[in-house]
Amino acid sequence: MKVIAVIGICLCIVTMSGFSVEACTTMLVGKDASVDGSTMVTHTCDGNYDARVRVIPGQDFEEGAMAPVYKDLCHDSIPGKEMKQAGEIPQVKHTSTYFNVGYPFMNEHQVIIGEDTFSGRDECFNDQGLMMIEMLQVFALQRAKTAREAIQVMGELAEKYGYGDGGETLTIVDGNEAWMFDIIGPGPFWTPDSGKSGAVWAAVRIPDDHVSMASNRSRIGTLDLNNPDYYMASANVVSFAEEMEWYNKEKDGEFLFWKAYNPDPYGAPYYQRRREWRVLSLLAPSLNLDPYLDPEKEQYPFSVKPDKKVSVQDLMTINRDYYEGTEFDLTKGLAAGPFACPNRYPTPKDVKPEYAKDTDWERAISIFRCSYSFVAQARNWLPPAIGGVLWFGEDAPHSTCYIPVYSGVLEMPRPFSSGSRSYYDKESAWWAFDFVSNFADLKFSYMIQDIKTVQQELEGQFFAMQPGIEAGALKLYEEDPQKAKVFLTNYTKNMAMLTLARWRALADELIYKYNDGYVNGKQVGYPTEWLETVDYGKTNVVPAK
Structure with missing residues (x-):
């Protein structure tokens, strides 16, 4: 068996280019852990992914219809990485309306999905698997009305048709339950006609009064499959690990999913765990x-009971975090520059100092x-x-504005449903937010205050309007559900366009306010502490003879 594992590693090194490890962070909140009784889920999609939000209407299909299956759906807006049809599977009679984006995230039944990549063991990768993670999300949102059903749909399809992606975590909620779902491939020797499961997966429901999170490491451990209210898994979840000699009951004791399938997370030593600790x-x-x-x-514990009930605003704040006030604060130190910029760019190994070849900058949530x-x-x-509302923000969380998008929305405004990260498009909403974020790096400690002012202005307005908007939508819903959907569509589109207009105006304000390093035409120079650190003025001192 060890020989098979070694061969598997070699095959996987050749084939693993099919998935990305650019990384994300996601959080889960049970309904009794939130301030208002809602379940909640978050996602920061941290890489070059399709940021267009498009509403895909539900449809009815004739008997015998087939559903296309695509590869590279999450990168579809990137030239050269457009989605390609890889196959097809039998279609269902009716599909639900859902929201398509890099990682499809919500349907009309308020089933909502977050995501992060853990990659897992190379030996698990299989390039014959038909299903990528984002395609499983599509089918789940089209076919499920609850989080539990979504997991069952994805598990069954991956087992039958094969999972051809890297290890992934999905966080899934409906109005009642909050689940974490981990999936990984069946190894390079699986084939569609092998008669074996085409995937290994497990899912755990968090207690209603708990919160949980994931940040590029599998966090599912114990599986009590005698308790189906809280645990689900593929039939091979333990046996495949035993077959590959990753688990031995006599030697290892209790089976832990993460230990079997993701014992050595990718990246620097604390790339994942620092975010676990922080959240x-x-x-x-x-x-x-x-x-x-x-x-x-x-x-760290898989889930915890929060010290106080959690709000949407609390989770927005965490999404925007870069360790402020801790020993890992990215606005501190020489690397932050004179104006406390928290951004740290990827550093190739060949230019790293010898003492730091295997480490990296701290990895923030935002x-x-x-x-x-x-x-x-x-x-x-x-x-x-009405019950499902997803607060959506383009680009970096710390420099974005979250707008409300309801489950019943029928379409998104064009600037939010078009464009690409691969070329500048002044009509695209993403580029408006990306420009403000990039420009703010020039004088971050100043400009982030301007950004926060507008964030608070707009988001505060949305939260203040929310009860009235939803009361109006509910009244319309009782008359005719379609009228409520049209009402919510108009509201979402109007707030999205209002936000975009304000962000474009903010960009103009930042350009003239901070032109040439000044602040409204006034000299501000640099912080004294930073000047001392960089030996300011010492080149003008005549050396002692």
Whole structure:
């Protein structure tokens, strides 16, 4: 068996270019852990992904219809990486309306999905698998009305048709439950006619009064499959690990999914765990978690009870975090420059100092290369068209504005549903937010205050309007659900375009306010501490003879 594993590694090194590890962060909140009884889920999509939000209407199909299956759906807006049809599967009689983006995230039934990549063992990759993670999300959103159903749809399709992607985590909510779902491939020797499962997967429901998160490492451990209310898994979840000699019950004791399938997360030593520590510490500071936890000896808890009930605004704040006020604060130190910029760009190994070849900058939750992020809530006391609201932000979380997008929305405005990250498009909403984010890096400590002012102005307005908007939508829904959907569509489109117009105006304001390094035409220079650190003025001192 060890020989097979070694061969598998070699094959996978050749074939693994099919998936990305640009990385994301996602959070889950149970309904009894939130301030209003909603379940919540977040996602920061941290890489070059399709940021266009498009509503794909539900359809009815004739008996015998087939559904196309695509590769590279999440990169479709990137030239040269357009989606390609890889096959097809039998279509269902009716599909639900869903929202398509890099990683499709919501349907009309307020089933909402977040995502992050953990990659997992190379030996699990299989290039014959038909299903990529984003395609599983499409089918789940088209065919499921609950989070539990979504997991069952994805699990069954991946097992039958094969999973051809890297290890992935999905966080899934409906109005009642919050689940974490991990999936990985069946190894290079699986074929569609092998008679074996084409995927290995597991899912855990978090307690209703708990919160959880994932950041590029599998966090599912124990699986009590005798408790189907809280645990689900493929039939091979343990046996495949035993077959590959990654788990031995006598030697290892209790089976842990992450230990079998993702024992060595990619990246620098704390690339994943620092974010685990940060999210859990912000939500449950009383736990006093150790930021330097030794992964060989201990793990952070899979889920925790928060110290206080969690709001949408709390999760937005966490999405925007770069360790402010901690020893890892990215606005501090020489690397932040004179104006406390938290961004740290990827550094190739060949230019790293010898002592730091295998380490990296701290990895924040909010990161400059984010395509989009969201905070979403599902509420079981409202009709799904109204109860599901996803607060969507283009580009980096710290410099974006979150706009409300309801489950019942029928279309998005063109600037939010078109464009590409691969070429500048002044009509695209993404580029308006990306410009403000990039320009702010020039004088971050100043400009982020201007950005926060507009964020608070707009988001505060949206939150203040929310009760009235939803009351009006509910009244219309009782008359005719379609009228409510049209009303919410118009509201979402209007708020999206209002935000875009304000962001374009903000860009103009920043350009003239901070022109040539001045602030409204006044000299501000540099912080004294930074000047001292960089030996300011010493070249003008005559050396002693």
